[in-house]
Amino acid sequence: MKPKPKLTLLAETFNVSVATVSNALSGKGRISPDLAQRIRDKAREIGYVPSSAGRALRTGRSGVLGLVLPDISNPLFPQIAQAIEQAASTRGYGVLIGDARGSSEGQSEAISRLMERGVDGMLVIPRRGTRVTDIRRPLAMIDSPSTPGNTVSADHRDGGVKMGAYLAELGHRHVLIVAMSSRSIVQADRIEGVKQGLGERARVELIFTDDIAEQDGSVGSLGLADYIARGVTAVATLSDLTALRALTELQGAGFSVPDRVSVTGFDDLIWSSAITPGLTTMRADMAEIGRLAVEALVKSIERPDQAERTESGTVKAKVDRVPMALVIRSSSGEARSAETQP
Amino acid sequence: MKPKPKLTLLAETFNVSVATVSNALSGKGRISPDLAQRIRDKAREIGYVPSSAGRALRTGRSGVLGLVLPDISNPLFPQIAQAIEQAASTRGYGVLIGDARGSSEGQSEAISRLMERGVDGMLVIPRRGTRVTDIRRPLAMIDSPSTPGNTVSADHRDGGVKMGAYLAELGHRHVLIVAMSSRSIVQADRIEGVKQGLGERARVELIFTDDIAEQDGSVGSLGLADYIARGVTAVATLSDLTALRALTELQGAGFSVPDRVSVTGFDDLIWSSAITPGLTTMRADMAEIGRLAVEALVKSIERPDQAERTESGTVKAKVDRVPMALVIRSSSGEARSAETQP
DNA sequence: ATTATCCGCTTAAACGATTAATCTATAACT
């Protein structure tokens, strides 16, 4: 059991001061190339690892970013977490997670906890309708382009437009949009997009699963059969989880997908490609979003002078929205022509 | 813009030394109750937050745990992450995430990164067949009771037994088990359990989706129709994702679930309750597992003398396995009697 | 010969908290 190597140990073995060792390792200051190399070699050999606490205390930076999510159990979380962890670790930062547990108070608490832990900056995926305030550190917000203070996010409206246009092209003129929450900005943007993409001539109906759950008391049927009877040929959901509900409900009721009715989702979650039929959905380039958000945040941390801010005080990325991509699988197809309908 | 409050600021306003302030806030040392209270009030008023770097440097502890996962994109991740974040923050610890990105090298790198960040201990969900080594800090491992060094985990074998027994009780005598990887200890334990639960008399077939993917080249059909033709009345998958594949494949092929064939899953992932029919599955008490793992880890950090270790050096929890619970929904039902089969 | 310039390294002061050791009145006891 050797003592954990510190700068002083290294300094002693070379009979130099710790300052020289520090310079050798950091590459700053003036030091003879030869000695510097020898110190670096030795450091690697004995497995020297700088103390993050010592460094943090001196430099005032911890090298850690906070990631605050509305609810970790949201199935979108893995995608975002992975993208951000990747982007952060590439840039030499660690990621501390904070769960809002579905409430605004939880969100505030999570933010406080992370602040107390000394994060250098924060990435927040806000709970709908919450304002993040009292942050004295750089903050990147990931929500939707139309959210005030949004740093970068998928262009949900664009995604909606693409999905709507795709369905229109397949001949769908009567579409049911199934959203979850009426208070989510993301969902609102998607709704708008889908409507626009479908065009003026299309007949569009809209339901919210949250409302159904409230009336119904539990997670029951969406009652899709009625809509199909009324002539709906496509069910455009705004999340893959809803798409899954719709798809299984329809399949269980004997409606063939996509022959009788098309079903589409959003977000390309893990199961979209595993089910039969494969789910046509809209994918966000999470890796890119994570990269941009982290890049902007890190820039704001390391070069506060050069970094731009939004009016809300959040950091500004090079672009504030990244386009979504249509992933066509087998759950969507041409609309059943009107005359062959029962 | 006031300067960030430190101990010295507090000390100055009360004309006492920083030591006194520190004592007042920590409750240690000797200090007059009155002054202590006044200091605490003032500290709250001006929003004093101790510097984690200063404290970490002095005490040698960061108050942060590392969480290493084989692959964040695994849909099981949200459950675990949420449970652990909750348990950790209850005990005053933060959670730093590390993604192994599916490889053993990635796992080693993730562990190194977290070590360099100065975590006090680590929670590792190991990639199958990897040994975690060279950790000079308390380590909790979450995998399966039969994994050497396992700290605590769901009792996967027990879950299998319960599922098998349940199916047997429903009259299923010919069951297809669909596993994913043949190299996963967790899955092996579940397989064993299901077989035992079904009993000697049952006829059991077993396939691995990884093998199919290799032969097939892509994520294709599981070919379940053949098995049903051969008399299989229940498909017991070892993960909800596989269950979803099976369920949709069967529904799409016109087999009624559960009338014609029962389908069961494992893990009670988010969609199990959203689909139609609701998926009968096996749930692990993640909150409890997280609690136990964090408790054991924290104990080992804060009272190294009292903490027990396994032979592998990992920390030992009060119990090393927590039972799984059968969640009966609508995807399972009585076996179709042999005579009514085609 | 004098001054200026660099190089290569050392000195020493932070950063902000914790804590063992010490000091000083005051209270308590004989």
Next chain:
DNA sequence: AGTTATAGATTAATCGTTTAAGCGGATAAT
């Protein structure tokens, strides 16, 4: 009165790193 406890503070060291400033001595410029 003299001794001893004790409460309530202070002093000062320490954690490990970074970094501005300084210091000889050699080389170059004037």
